[in-house]
Every structure is written in structure tokens, then in C-alpha cells.
Amino acid sequence: MQPSAVWAMKPLPDITAAEFRAWQELLETRSGMVLNEQRRAFLQTTLGKRLRELGLDSYASYYQQVTDGPRGAVEWSHLMDRLTVQETRFFRHPASYEYLAGYLRERLEQLERGRAWQLWSVGCSSGEEAYSLAVVAAEVQREAGLEGRRFGVTGTDLSLSALARAREGRYGARRVGELPAELLERYFLDQSDGSYQVCESLRERVCFARLNVLELERAPQRGMDVIFCQNLLIYFRRWRRREILSRLVERLVPGGLLVIGVGEVADWRHPQLQPVADERVLAFTRKG
Ligand SMILES: C[S@@+](CC[C@H](N)C(=O)[O-])C[C@H]1O[C@@H](n2cnc3c(N)ncnc32)[C@H](O)[C@@H]1O
Incomplete structure (x- = not known):
């Protein structure tokens, strides 16, 4: 997609309560990670960024993509990289x-x-x-x-x-x-x-x-x-x-x-x- 097309996309709406629950469930079932209400804005920003990169215009279409069998597994893996906290250091604790x-x-x-x-x-x-x-x-x-x-x-x-x-x-x-x-x-x-x-x-x-x-x-x-x-x-x-x-x-x-x-x-x-x-x-x- 041309950069100009990215800017031309209309802003994404806020994630709805039902959409947030669906993402929470998916994430917890697949990774164990619990995304609580305080991290809702983080999820929305992360998903929004990825939607724009892929040229998608709704959370629902992206949800469908990541849950779509082996093809979705690759995209899921990209998303996990962004949603997991990877902070670490040598000799931590x-x-x-x-x-x-x-x-x-x-x-x-x-x-x-x-x-x-x-x-x-x-x-x-x-x-x-x-x-x-x-x-x-x-x-x-x-x-x-x-x-x-x-x-x-x-x-x-x-x-x-x-x-x-x-x-x-x-x-x-x-x-x-x-x-x-x-x-x-x-x-x-x-x-x-x-x-x-x-x-x-x-x-x-x-x-x-x-x-x-x-x-x-x-x-x-x-x-x-x-x-x-x-x-x-x-x-x-x-x-x-x-x-x-x-x-x-x-x-x-x-x-x-x-x-x-x-x-x-x-x-x-x-x-x-x-x-x-x-x-x-x-x-x-x-x-x-
Ligand atoms: C905060 S880091 C901790 C790194 C290191 N253990 C430390 O103490 O510094 C948490 C790591 O757990 C990984 N992680 C999260 N969910 C996981 C899962 N279900 N299975 C395996 N690794 C997972 C993340 O990708 C991330 O790299």
C-alpha cells in the first residue's frame, strides 16, 4: 500500500466491549496471557497499528484473519510479538x-x-x-x-x-x-x-x-x-x-x-x- 493510502484511511472506531472480550479470550486461550481492562487501550493501539499496516478497516476482519487456520497462524505469531512483554536483562534478580x-x-x-x-x-x-x-x-x-x-x-x-x-x-x-x-x-x-x-x-x-x-x-x-x-x-x-x-x-x-x-x-x-x-x-x- 502507498503511504498516502495509509493516511487516507478513516480513523478506526474504539474497540467495542464485545470485541475486547473476544480478543481477551483468544489471547488467553492461545497464550495464557490475561489482558485486563487497564490494557484495553494498549490492545486497541496495537491492533490498530497492525490493521493499518495490512490495509484492513475493522477489528472483526483482522480477528477473522488471525483465526483462519494455518494462514492465520503466521499473522498470530506477528501479533504475539507485539502483545507479549519481552522485557528482560542479564542476571535479572x-x-x-x-x-x-x-x-x-x-x-x-x-x-x-x-x-x-x-x-x-x-x-x-x-x-x-x-x-x-x-x-x-x-x-x-x-x-x-x-x-x-x-x-x-x-x-x-x-x-x-x-x-x-x-x-x-x-x-x-x-x-x-x-x-x-x-x-x-x-x-x-x-x-x-x-x-x-x-x-x-x-x-x-x-x-x-x-x-x-x-x-x-x-x-x-x-x-x-x-x-x-x-x-x-x-x-x-x-x-x-x-x-x-x-x-x-x-x-x-x-x-x-x-x-x-x-x-x-x-x-x-x-x-x-x-x-x-x-x-x-x-x-x-x-x-x-
Ligand atoms: C517478561 S519476559 C521474561 C523474560 C525472562 N524470563 C526474564 O525474567 O527476564 C516474558 C516472556 O515470556 C514469553 N511468553 C509469554 N507467553 C508465553 C507462552 N504462553 N509460552 C512461552 N513463552 C511465553 C514472552 O514472549 C516473553 O519473552
């Missing part, structure tokens, strides 16, 4: 990573028995969480004088654009600015354009895949030593948070560690889990 380092130090003897650690970042966004896990695992093994890196990290997310950025593993100076200088030097290479690239030896231990947490039963990830699921469940209903967490527990090895964002599930207990004795973090280990 540092206490979780401090706890992780201590936990991994206690599990070094496992490596001597030939078993590599498996770590999983659920809702990894653009990869900062997955690479932070990799840095901690690499550091613990380096401090212990181990040659080679005996761990693998998987990052999963719903958003394809976030996953593409994660795979690239290249971050602006501001994003890596909070990392301690020695970690930046050891695990990142500064590029001529001022950005930083995760070093190859770390990158090759980290892989990324698309996974909707509502479809965990289909996930191949099993036998995990560590699962981080921070700042994802906050957008979901309470019952769904618990259901997802129970599914994640099934993927942990006995003794494995599950770390959740502080305050993301209140009063949650699971018969197979033991809360860790550190009140700065919300984490559990699976009973042996």
Missing part, C-alpha cells in the same frame, strides 16, 4: 543467580560421574536469562578447574522474533553494561559497531526453541537439573500458574532446582518439592 551458583557448586561431583548439567530458561525472551545461566554454570566449572564445559542450556519462548535475537546473541553496550567487567571480558567479544557478541564457546552450549508453556506436555525437555521460570507466570491466572509449575516439576531430575520469580506464586506447595532455605529467592528442589 541477582539473588536467584547467586543461589544457583551455590547450588551448582554442591553438584560438581555429578560431573565426575560423566553427567553434564542441563539448564532450562522457560520464557527466555531475547536470551539474556539463558546466557546468564550459561555464564554461571561456566564460572562454577572454571573455578573448580574443570576443562571444557559440561553443561547445556535450553531457552524456550513463544515469540519467534525474541528467539531470533536470542540465537544471534549480540547485545548493545547498555544491555551488557551491568555485567561485572571480568564476566564481560571472559564471555563476550566487543564488536566494531559497539555491540557485544556472546563468545562462541558459550554460545555453542546454548540452544533456543519455540515452545508455548500451555503445551508443555509436548515439550521434549526432560531430566533438567535447573529450571528458571521468572517473569512469565505473572501474566497468567493463578490456577494456570500452578498447572504449569506442576508440569515443570515433572521435567526436573530428583534433586533438581526450580526457580520462580519472587511473588509469582503465593502459598504454592508441591508434594515433590522442598522449598530452599533462602528467603531472597522463590526456589524449590525436587525430592530424591
Whole structure:
């Protein structure tokens, strides 16, 4: 469409209550995300922008498009990229990573028995969480004088654009600015354009895949030593948070560690889990 045609389009009307409910339901059924009344204006702006890009003139026609079988799936994926909150950073909630380092130090003897650690970042966004896990695992093994890196990290997310950025593993100076200088030097290479690239030896231990947490039963990830699921469940209903967490527990090895964002599930207990004795973090280990 010519730019002039965009400006010529008549303004979109406000989204009606019934339309808003239909979008809310669709979003929640497909992603788990609850879009409350306060985010109505956000939804309207996001949809409106996309409608204009596509040259559509009603929310209803766009709704039909995204719910239209495989063709709609591609458009849905574009829309999800815009509706999901992808904010993240390296070592977000540092206490979780401090706890992780201590936990991994206690599990070094496992490596001597030939078993590599498996770590999983659920809702990894653009990869900062997955690479932070990799840095901690690499550091613990380096401090212990181990040659080679005996761990693998998987990052999963719903958003394809976030996953593409994660795979690239290249971050602006501001994003890596909070990392301690020695970690930046050891695990990142500064590029001529001022950005930083995760070093190859770390990158090759980290892989990324698309996974909707509502479809965990289909996930191949099993036998995990560590699962981080921070700042994802906050957008979901309470019952769904618990259901997802129970599914994640099934993927942990006995003794494995599950770390959740502080305050993301209140009063949650699971018969197979033991809360860790550190009140700065919300984490559990699976009973042996
Ligand atoms: C706020 S980010 C959190 C990133 C990281 N875990 C952190 O703590 O910094 C939430 C991520 O969850 C993803 N997400 C939302 N709904 C999802 C779903 N149903 N399945 C998988 N990922 C989802 C979003 O795409 C986004 O990248």
C-alpha cells in the first residue's frame, strides 16, 4: 500500500466491549496471557497499528484473519510479538543467580560421574536469562578447574522474533553494561559497531526453541537439573500458574532446582518439592 493510502484511511472506531472480550479470550486461550481492562487501550493501539499496516478497516476482519487456520497462524505469531512483554536483562534478580551458583557448586561431583548439567530458561525472551545461566554454570566449572564445559542450556519462548535475537546473541553496550567487567571480558567479544557478541564457546552450549508453556506436555525437555521460570507466570491466572509449575516439576531430575520469580506464586506447595532455605529467592528442589 502507498503511504498516502495509509493516511487516507478513516480513523478506526474504539474497540467495542464485545470485541475486547473476544480478543481477551483468544489471547488467553492461545497464550495464557490475561489482558485486563487497564490494557484495553494498549490492545486497541496495537491492533490498530497492525490493521493499518495490512490495509484492513475493522477489528472483526483482522480477528477473522488471525483465526483462519494455518494462514492465520503466521499473522498470530506477528501479533504475539507485539502483545507479549519481552522485557528482560542479564542476571535479572541477582539473588536467584547467586543461589544457583551455590547450588551448582554442591553438584560438581555429578560431573565426575560423566553427567553434564542441563539448564532450562522457560520464557527466555531475547536470551539474556539463558546466557546468564550459561555464564554461571561456566564460572562454577572454571573455578573448580574443570576443562571444557559440561553443561547445556535450553531457552524456550513463544515469540519467534525474541528467539531470533536470542540465537544471534549480540547485545548493545547498555544491555551488557551491568555485567561485572571480568564476566564481560571472559564471555563476550566487543564488536566494531559497539555491540557485544556472546563468545562462541558459550554460545555453542546454548540452544533456543519455540515452545508455548500451555503445551508443555509436548515439550521434549526432560531430566533438567535447573529450571528458571521468572517473569512469565505473572501474566497468567493463578490456577494456570500452578498447572504449569506442576508440569515443570515433572521435567526436573530428583534433586533438581526450580526457580520462580519472587511473588509469582503465593502459598504454592508441591508434594515433590522442598522449598530452599533462602528467603531472597522463590526456589524449590525436587525430592530424591
Ligand atoms: C517478561 S519476559 C521474561 C523474560 C525472562 N524470563 C526474564 O525474567 O527476564 C516474558 C516472556 O515470556 C514469553 N511468553 C509469554 N507467553 C508465553 C507462552 N504462553 N509460552 C512461552 N513463552 C511465553 C514472552 O514472549 C516473553 O519473552
